[in-house]
Amino acid sequence: DTGVSQNPRHKITKRGQNVTFRCDPISEHNRLYWYRQTLGQGPEFLTYFQNEAQLEKSRLLSDRFSAERPKGSFSTLEIQRTEQGDSAMYLCASSWTGTVNSPLHFGNGTRLTVT
Amino acid sequence: TQLLEQSPQFLSIQEGENLTVYCNSSSVFSSLQWYRQEPGEGPVLLVTVVTGGEVKKLKRLTFQFGDARKDSSLHITAAQPGDTGLYLCARGTSGSRLTFGEGTQLTVNP
Numbered sequence: 001d002t003g004v005s006q007n008p009r010h011k012i013t014k015r016g017q018n019v020t021f022r023c024d025p026i027s028e029h030n031r032l033y034w035y036r037q038t039l040g041q042g043p044e045f046l047t048y049f050q051n052e053a054q055l056e057k058s059r060l061l062s063d064r065f066s067a068e069r070p071k072g073s074f075s076t077l078e079i080q081r082t083e084q085g086d087s088a089m090y091l092c093a094s095s096w097t098g099t100v101n102s103p104l105h106f107g108n109g110t111r112l113t114v115t
Numbered sequence: 116t117q118l119l120e121q122s123p124q125f126l127s128i129q130e131g132e133n134l135t136v137y138c139n140s141s142s143v144f145s146s147l148q149w150y151r152q153e154p155g156e157g158p159v160l161l162v163t164v165v166t167g168g169e170v171k172k173l174k175r176l177t178f179q180f181g182d183a184r185k186d187s188s189l190h191i192t193a194a195q196p197g198d199t200g201l202y203l204c205a206r207g208t209s210g211s212r213l214t215f216g217e218g219t220q221l222t223v224n225p
Contacts, residue, residue, distance in 0.1 A: 004157070033212065042121075042203050042215035043158065056212060091157050101146045101165065104213060106157025 004107035006092050012113045013082055020078045021110045025094030032075050033104060034067055035091040036060065043091055049075060050097070082114045118142070119204055119216035127222040131193055136219040138204035139186045145207060147187050149178055152201040152218070161189075194223045 005024040013019050025032045031050050035043035046065070047057045051072040061067075064082075069075040079086055089111050093104035120139045128134055138147065146165045150158035162171050164180035164187060171178045175198075177190040191198055201220050205213040 035215075040124075040218075040220065042205075042218045045212045045214065048212055093157070101148070101163045101207075103148060103160040103163065104158075106159070108156050 004092055004094055004105050006090075006107035006110050008110055009108065010111050010113075012115065015084060015114055016081055018078065018080045019082060019112065020076055021090055021092075021112075023075045023077070023092030023107060025074070025092070026105055027073075029094035029096045029105070030072070031095045031097060031102070032069055033093040033095070034075070034077050035093065037089045037091055037109070038087075046077075079112075082112075084114045087112055087114045118214050119206060121202075121204060121216035121219050123219060124217065125220050125222075127224065128194055130195060130223055130225050132223075133190065133192050134194055134221070135188055135190045136202055136221070137186065137188050138216055140206070141185070143184045144180075144187075145184075147180060147184075148205045148213065149187070149189055150203040150205060150215075152203060153199075158201075158203055158215075191221075194221075196223045196225050199223050 007022045033048040034046040037043045045058050046061050047067050049069040052069050064080045067077045089109040091109045093106045095102040095104050122137050148163045149161045152158040162178045167184045168182045169180040175192045179188045201218045203215050203218045205215045
């Protein structure tokens with residue numbers, strides 16, 4: 001197992017364009033989380049899935065953001081009509097519900113820059 | 116809104132010094148996790164503390180959970196440049212998500 005994988009590592013886009021990020025979790029993990037992190041801050045929760053069901057979404061997740069996990073494996077996060085304020089590191093994490101106080105296993109993130 | 120306050124926000128020390136960083140909340144935690152994040156990487160779990168008054172050691176790192184389970188501290192002995200990173204505390208909130216503090220950015224200078 002190679003851990004949580006995120007692609008691309010970096011994305012530069014112009015304001016108004018759409019972008020899509022992909023996350024491949026640890027294969028036996030049934031939960032998948034998306035977080036956003038700006039420089040010098042802790043990660044902020046966006047949304048999470050248990051298997052293919054999206055169980056919780058943050059108020060931070062505006063209608064321009066959509067996340068899917070169609071087969072309960074990999075997930076995509078799409079941002080439509082990007083704004084400069086969307087520039088951040090987007091982190092994906094996975095965990096297994098069968099572990100008490102399940103730790104999150106993070107990928108190395110996708111750094112988005114909106115110009 | 117971050118429910119966890121971490122201090123100090125920035126800390127720059129020389130190799131060999133000791134340091135302590137803090138994580139505080141006005142509410143009780145059922146458990147607390149500490150993560151370390153290096154530049155360009157995701158956070159990595161260091162430890163989970165569950166019981167009030169609990170102390171856990173990980174080599175030169177000592178983690179303490181307050182008796183009232185409202186605060187935690189991380190003490191590093193004889194810091195090394197490899198300890199440089201962003202130290203984050205996190206607690207479970209509604210549902211199954213973790214809420215993170217803003218972190219302490221530690222720089223250990225050789």
